[in-house]
Amino acid sequence: MGDLQQASDADSNIDFSLYGGAESLQEGRSPRRTVTVSPLAKDDGKSHIRPPQDPSDFLWLMTEEPHRTRRMAILKAHPEVTKLMGHEPLTKWVVLCVVSIQLLLAVLLRHTRATSPLFLFCAYAIGGTLNHNLFLAIHEITHNLAFKGIGANKALAVFANLPIGIPYCAMFKRYHLEHHKQMGEDGVDTDLPTRLELLVLNNVLGKVFFATFQILFYALRPGFVRTQRLTRWHFMNIGTQLAFDYILVSLFGIRPFIYLVASSFFAGSLHPCAGHFIAEHYLWDGLEQETYSYYGPLNILAYNVGYHNEHHDFPAVAWTRLPALRALAPEFYDTLPSHPSWPMVIVNFIRDSEAGIFARAKRLSKEARLAAERKADTDSTLTEDEGGLTN
Structure with a gap:
């Protein structure tokens, strides 16, 4: 009742x-796809509290992105949160271990046909998981959370990039920091789908295609939306990766390289861990909540990236201390809807008519807002002038 x-x-x-x-x-x-650990009177975590979103457009918001506001509130309520900030020395050892295992497996498969069941299984189940772990290691390193110094973090990112096969860590850093600082801004935050993606992929087959080739969308979209000026850091990443790939192929043939690239593809495709790409910022259940966390066991393989509200609120808190951040401020985090499963996020994204490419919150960029304000001022002035002439 x-x-x-x-x-x-x-x-x-x-x-x-x-x-x-x-x-x-x-x-x-x-039914609701997300769950709430501590339901509130205004949202029991089960009932729909808003109609479905219009699938013909993104959700355009005029409000400030939520993480700065919540960060300030948590700092006020729990000033001890600053003790959780800082680099995590364990990160470099995890990276070393994962890179070593992945390269060893690539070399061991040098005599195995790339189309054989064994090769494909290893590339998907083992390589996909390990390279996904390296994607998220680079994400962690991007926030300078492996070492105190900038140079050491950049060098570790280049090293972590090696088994991925394609140089990307330098490009990723700038785009990702813009995603944090200007989350949701159209034309700036390259995590957002484009209007073309909305028009072409807004159906079941389109969503299957998007979920299968997510890694290509995230790799290619930024170059079309917002190009970067190459720096010495970019050339170091590109040069080191190309040299490594050349040496690998020269010593062991093409198959180890195929294994590494296939692992990277599977890592960002229909892989259980890849559900986090969709889970993090797509809108669900008709809510206007822009970021969702996931607290399940796959976080063990993914540098706790599931603690995504916590990460966006405090990017200076390393992966090992994100659970402590949530435990410190449960009144802020346990009341937010979260995802119970990454694999089911992919399934629900594809089959649910309320989910799709359209389900993202966008804001006008600063330049677009200023242009709109100038146009409004001009229109207002012209209207006043016309009124004066009429009188």
Whole structure:
């Protein structure tokens, strides 16, 4: 009875003239995909509190991105959170171990046909998992959380990049820091899908294609949206990677290189760990929540990147201390809907009509906002002038 009353209270705030004749937000909709550890009166974590998002466009917001506001609130409520900040010495040893295993396996497979079941299984199950771990190691290193110094972090990122086969860590750093500083800004945050992706991929087959080739979208999209000026750091990454690939192929043939590149592809495709790409910032359940966490066991393989609200709130907290951050401020984090499963995120993304390429929150970039304000001022002035002439 209480759930029905809460659902009724939520429905009373909805303009049903915009909702196709339905008499309840629950009517004909899939169950909530996210869960809430500590439900609130305004959101029990089960009932839909808003209509589905319009699939013909992104969700455009005028509000500030939420992480700065929550960071300030947590700092005020728990000033001891600053003790969790700083680099994690364990990171370099994990990177060394994973790189060593992946390169050893690549060399061991040098006599195995690339199309054989054994080769493909190893590339997907083992190599995909290890290279996904290296993607997220580079993510961690991008925030300078492996060493105190900048140079040491950059060198470790280049080393972690080697089994991935394609140089990308230098490009990733700038794009990712822009994603943090200007999250959701159209034309700046390259994590956001483009209008072309929305038009072409906004159906089941399109979503299957997107989920299968996620790694290519994240690799190629930034170059079309926002190019970078190459620096010495970029050339070091590119030169080191090309030299490594050349030596690998010269010594052991092409198959180890194919194994590494295939591992990178599978790592960003229909792989259980790859669910985090969609889980982190796509909108779910009609909510306007821009970032979602995941607290399940796959975090062990992924530098706790599932603690994504926590990470965006405090990028200076290393992966080993993100669970402590959540435990320190449960009133902030346990009330936020989170994902119970990364693999099911991919499944639900594909099959649920309420999820898709459109389900991202966007904001106008600073330049676009200023241009819109100038146009509004100009239009207002012209209107006033025309009014004066008429009088």
